Amino acid sequence: MNEKAVSDYTKLITSQHRNKEKFIQMLEEVSSPMVGFFNFFATLNSKYDVDTANDPYLETLARWTGTPLIIPGAAIEEYFGFSDQENALTFGETDDPTVGGYFRESGQSGTGGLVPKGELLRRLIKAKILQNKSTGCLIETKEILTLVLDHDQFKVIDNENMTVTFKNLYPQFTKTHKILVQLFFPLPSGVQLIIEE
Template identity: 30%
Template sequence: MASAFDYTSLITSEHSGKPKFSAMVAAVAQCFADQINVMQSIPAAFDLDTAVGVQLDAVGLWAGITRQLKLPLNVYFSLDTANLGFDQGSWQGPFDPSAGLVSLDDATFRTLIRAKIAANSWDGTIPGAAAAYSNLFNGSGSYIFIQDNMDMTMTVGVSGAIPSAVLRALISGGYLHLKPEGVRVNYYFVSSVNNTPLFGFDVQNQYIAGFDTGSWAVAA
């Protein structure tokens, strides 16, 4: 980090013993040191991993997405509503509207930006779409897969850990709509039991499993 000392230390011996001269050089040099520090802080301020607030908003605009949602998401924590309990629903802040969440927090917005960046470089294939979708659930224990129904429709499934209410709403609400032109996404499914594959026959992996392992798929 730059400081005025970087400049005052260069004062020659014939002037270094004069406090008023050194103070004048320090006062003049401080503005240049501050400018250098600000310029050096800019990359971190707008880095996707560290940006917050309006800086993260700017990063989102570069990727082509904002934290402001098209429609309110009814995702607030509730003990009496399915899939909105502990570790799933979002706490309602003091300034959040009662109609529903309309602006994403930094952590969720950062995740959405990563997914949007992956979507921007999508190659149009189903494996590529699954890889882009997986950015939404990176590190969460959720596994996403896409099934081509061979009738110009596709189904998106999420197995493993049940995603938070916000992530479910984002993916089912079309905020990351990855599909070939002319193809319709007919369903978004998640596991009905946490940390389980979706139920299905003739497959046994982290995505789909049979009796005693897989759980019924429910709409996201």
């Protein structure tokens, strides 16, 4: 939709009133806020288009659709440790708190929430929209999981005993992928999901 201007409306004034300056000024004053609203609403749809939206509109779309903005347990936190431990950091620097990690307590998992951004969040929103209207059939499930995982190298098998098996065929299948499959798999009530890596 083309952007409107006040002149688009004042040029519609009939010849009878075209020379009345106060009348034209009053119409300009009254129509100016309305034109601003029309232009704002015309661009609003494009800001919330899932294919083109950026932050903060993408985050708002995630909230509207119920897409998780934090994926619990999917991010490995860095902590103070030894050189042979994954994600271990040095002890730290007293003059630079950004260097080094914290002490991980006994029994602490070392994972936190992953905050999806950019294209990952866009794909998750699209997957959540599909999940929200899904009937749970295998074709819909494969479409949802293809968006979530960003590949289609997996099988979804109906075991016909109130269980469904997800079988990964992709060379890499991380804990994050497993959590995403669990979050977005559209399971009918009473059906159990089995994940095979």
